[in-house]
Amino acid sequence: MKTPLVVVLLFFLFFSLKAERVESGFHVERASFTVSLPSKLKGKYDMAIANFGVPLYGATLVGSFKYPKTDQDGCAEFDANAFNTNSSYGANIMLLNRGECPFTTKAFFAQKAGAEAVIIVDNIAEDLITMDAADDAESQEYVKNISVPVALITESVGEKFEEELSAGNAVIATLNWTDVLPHPDSRVEYEIWTELTDSCGAKCDAQVGFLNDWAPIAKELETKNYTQFTPHYLTWSCPEGYEDSDVCLSECINHGRYCIPDPDDDLYSGxxxxxxxVSNLRALCAFKAANDSQIPTKWWDYITEFQSSCKMSTGLFNSYDCAETSMKRAGLDTSSWKNCIGDIDANSENAMMEEQIIAQSPPSESTRSSVRILPTVVINDVQYRGKLARGEVLKAICAGFPNDLKPEMCSDSGLINDKCAQGADGWNTCLSDPNKSGETTCSTTSAFPYYECICPKGLHSEFSDSLNTWSCVSVQQTARSVGKTSTVLASVFFSLLVLVTCLFLFYRWKMKQVMNQEIRGILSQYMPLDDDEMEEEEDTARLNAGNDSSSIRLGRSGSPTAMFGVENGRGGGFNTSRGEFDHL
Structure with a gap:
């Protein structure tokens, strides 16, 4: 049953009021570019970083602007000679007009045509805005494949460049992301704003995948005190006076104080x-429990376990027991967690949810931007813009460190160094055998932490039922074990074959005995008559010959019987002159 129109209107009012509050504190994250040629356009200009693509945090890009000769909206694949290639210098920076199709479509086709950065010119006389990707499957597919920086410039600035490029002149510029993220000290503070919904399509799938991919990096950075992480969840409040409406009763807890839109747009089902x-609140309280345990990284164990076990598709998303099991598997205290969640039906405030409202809508005098896009990563109080992917977010966080204090994983050498070299992290970790599995040999990988522990040569990992764990065992030992198992199975099979054969032969013998007994019983009913009776019958037959060709007489049982045949129950007869059955 879909939501009625009146409820939709109320829903729209509900979020419009809240959006108006948030809008006043929203900051557009900006980078800059400097034009060096032509001289009449020299200067520094601002650009708004898109919420997709890959901004080059902490870096610069020098190149020349390109403006297509046709299809300047960039809504279709470009022809081979679509660009004005005069005075080409450095990277190809594609300039496109806003309108006619989504931002992601423009960026994707520009990148496919060879652009190394994409700048979209606004078609409205307004201040800079943040470009975001739509939630539909096609847009999200483009988002996954856009790997260049994307930004927007104002209409007035863009017209100057387009006029120069249309005249065949070169425009050379340096795009600069070095000052986007502040780095006040040796530790980067960052937040991830998400929503524990896993059935909203490609965007939700990407969000869940990112959290799982990011977990090992987050734990490594936090353990070595490089970063301080905080999870956050966006929430709204029900408009005053509507707390008992269908919308607020379905979308909110604590008497309309904390609300989230219906994940499937149907108030009455699903x-x-x-x-x-409630799931967001449980995750926040899990984070509090992890901090109270002095091991904040346990929160990542909780969230990855929850996302794996308590999915909407399995019907366990809102299960308290499933969330509690995730807490226990993460090694977190459930008693304080329960107290933190509190009574969601009470007409009272919840401390954890109140913190979310303050964080997402800071005071107007704050330099911190309001959060209204999900998912959002905030690094040193600046909202990250770009693709939500492990490598891209790591680069952005690394840009938040002073150059001389970056962790090893931020440097190119750190990413390619042999982690399995003697004395390196991987070598030491595997040698210590932390899981007591015997996997003491280090093997390099292409993903963080760039190594894995495996069994020494000649051994392989095998699960032991008796020990209830994985351990390294000899390949030969396994082969002998397999050989013994094969011998036992062959013996059992042969024994069964002999038994079945004997049973079959016995069955055949038994059936033969039964058939013989039945035949003897039938024959006994038709034994030959006494010799005297036979002779008398023959004399009588000769006397009556020629009178009747088929005389009838009474047999010994008194029933009418044909002289030359007795009908039996099988449709045949016993021939008295030959002493045998016909058609038996």
């Missing part, structure tokens, strides 16, 4: 917005 709010 999961509700309130289910999502």
């Amino acid at each position: 999961y509700s917005g309130a289910d999502v709010v």
Whole structure:
């Protein structure tokens, strides 16, 4: 049952009021570029970083602007000679007009045509805005494949460049992302704003995948005190006076104080917005429990376990027991977690949810931007813009460190160094055998932490039922074990074959005995008559010959019987002159 129109209107009012509050504190994240040629356009200009693509945090890009001769909106694949290639210098920076198709479509086709950065010119006389990707499957597919920086410039600035490029002149510029992220000290503070919904399509799938991919990096950075991480979840409040409406009852907890839109846009079936709010609250309280345990990285164990076990598709998303099991598997205290969640039906505030409202809508005098795009990563109080992917987010976080204090994983050498060299992290970790599995040999990999522990040569990992764990065993030992198992199976099979054969032969013998007994019984009913009776019958037959060709007489049992045949129950007869059955 879909949501009625009146409820939709109320829903729209509900979020419009909240969006108006947030809008006043929203900051557009900007980078800059400097034009060096032509001289009449020399100067520094601002550009708004898109919420997709890959901004080059901490770096610069020198190149020349390109403006297509046709299809300047960039809504279709470009022809081979679409660019004005005069005075080409450095990287190809594609300039496109806004309108006619989504931003992601423009960026994707520009990148496919050879652009190394994409700048979109606004078609409205307004201040800079943040470009975001739509939630539909096609846009999200483009997002996954856009690997260049994307930005927007104002209409007035863009017209100057387009006029120069259309005249065949070169425009040379340096795009600069070095000052986007502040780095006040040796530790980077960052936040990830998400929503524990896993059934909203490609965007949700990407979000869940990112958290799983990011978990080992986050734990490594946090353990070595390079970063301080905080999870956050966006929430809204129900408009005053509507707390008992269908919308607020379905979308909110704590009497309309904390709300989330219905994940499937149906108030009366499926999961509700309130289910999502409760799951968010449980995750926040899990983070508090992890911090109280002095091991904050345990939160990542909780969230990855929850996302794996408590999916919407399995019907366990809103299950308290499933969330509690995830807490226990992460090694976190559940008693303080329960107290933190509190009574979601009470007409009272929840401390954890109040913190979210303050963080997402800071005071107007704050330099911190309001959060209204999900998912969002905030690094040193600046919102990250770009693709939500492990490598891209790591580069952005690394840009938040002073150059002389960057962790090893931020440097190119750190990413390609042999982690399995003697004395390196991987070598030491595997040698210590932390899992007591015997996997003491280090093997390099292409993904963080760039190594894995495996069994020494001649051994392989095998699960032991008796020990209830994985361990390294000899390949020969396994082969002998397999050989013994094969011998036992062959013996069992042969024994069964002999038994079945004997049973079959016995069955055949038994059936033969039964058939013989039946035949003897039938024959006994038709034994030959006494010799005297036979002679008398023959004399009588000769006397009556010629009178009747088929005389009838009474047999010994008194029933009418044909002289030359007795009908039996099988449709044949016993021939008295030959002493045998016909058609038996």
